[in-house]
Amino acid sequence: MSEQLNYERRRLLTTAAISIAVGPFIMAGSASAHSGRESQTTSSTFSQEPISSFDVLKQIDAGVLTIGYAELGPNDGIPVLLLHGWPYGIHSFVDVAPMLVARGCRVIVPYLRGHGTTRFLRSETPRSGQQASLGADIIALMDALKISRAVLAGYDWGGRAACVVAALWPERCMGLVSVNSYLIQDIAKATLPLPALIEAGFWYQYYFLTERGRAGLTANRRDIARLMWTRNSPNWRFTDTEFDRSATAFDNPDYVEVVIHSYRHRLGFTDGYLMYQDIEKQLALQPVITVPSITLDGDADGVVPATDGKAMAGKFSGWRQHRVIPNAGHNLPQENPAAFTDAVWELASKQQ
Incomplete structure (x- = not known):
């Protein structure tokens, strides 16, 4: 109980500090077509105010992709990669990113494969969505951006993807x-039965096993996403503007x-796919994560019910803390950006 009270005090203090912060600012780069190197920034607009959208994106070739991403903050800041889930996009972090920038972080928010402005470089590359491909994409992005180490945060x-990198790299x-x-x-x-409550939250996974599911996603990608948002986060009263802002991510031709x-x-x-076979073999061993970790659950998550974190304790051998965030659902960084930011900053600040 005392640990939770201390955490709440820290959260309130850091949130207050952000509201009066001066210093490190937000810097947005310009969009450009992929060219095998990082796009050059042509705008140096700085702001301390919250942002409403990642209006300006960069593009970089990384591995089998040209990855679209937002970059904010100083180049010499502590690197933080914020990684979105499905069916969402980079705007899950539209409130988190400026709070981290205010603390001096360099924040990278990429579109995952099949989303937004991220594209495959070659038509013959398999449109894989397996976990190994997601992890490999993050390593390729870090290599392309010449980031040797970063705090990885996602849902x-x-x-x-973040767990794969933390475990294998x-x-x-x-x-x-x-x-x-x-x-x-x-x-x-994968085929073993799960508790009924969890199975109910995973309905869409079984739907996508069918050709009807493929046809439904093709024809109704936004309607399915809106249904998912509503079920995943029953306490989150998102607006049409918030949904539409993220829904452009689903227009990707490989989605x-x-x-x-x-x-x-x-x-x-x-x-x-064969190109990810070696990584999948390592993941099949369920490797233990050794890096410092903070795990979060929303106590109103409509997909994965919140736990006390003990069931997964054996999967982490380094320092780890588990937190349950009140009233938050599956899209936790957008529903409670302060709690998510606090977790990221607690790990990033140890690097100073």
Whole structure:
């Protein structure tokens, strides 16, 4: 109880500090077509005010992708990668990013494969959505940006990508923030029954196993996403503007193929691709995460019910703290940005 009270006091103090912060600012880069190198920033507009959108994006070739991303903050700041889930986009972090920038962080917010302005460089590259591909994409992005180490923070698909990197490339990860704890999938156990409450939250995964599900996602990607948002976060009263701002991420030409492959592979109904075979073999061993970690649960998560974190304790061998965030659902960084920011900053500040 005392630990929770101390955490709440820290959260209130840091939130208050942000509101009067001066110093490090937000810097947005310009968008450009991919060219095999980082796009050059042509705007140096700085602001301490909250932002309403990541209006200006950069683009960089990284691995098999050209990745669209927002970059904010000083180049010499502590690198933080914020990784979104499905069916969401980079605007899950539209409030988190400026709060981290106010503390001096360099914040990178990429669109995951199949989302937003991220594209495959070659038409013949498999449109994989398997967990190994997500982790490999983050390493490729860090290499392209010449970031040797960063704090990785995410939820859902983004949390899984962060967990993969933290487990297999711990030397690249300063710290991990993961919503719903350890998210590396155990494909061998994918067909085992889960508790009824969890099975109900995963309805969409079984739907996507069918060709009807593929057709439904193709024709109704925004309607399905809106339904998911509502069910995933029953206490979150998001606006049409907030939804529409994120929904542009679903217009990506590879969105359906990546999503369908992700869930069919997760449940063992389709194979992974050869190019990710070695990574998947390592993930099948359920590797322990050794880096400092903070795991979060929203106590109103409509997909994964909140826990006390003890069930996953064996998956972390380094320092770890688990927090349950009141009234938050599955899109925790957008629903309670202060709590998410506090977790990220607690790990980032240890690097100073």
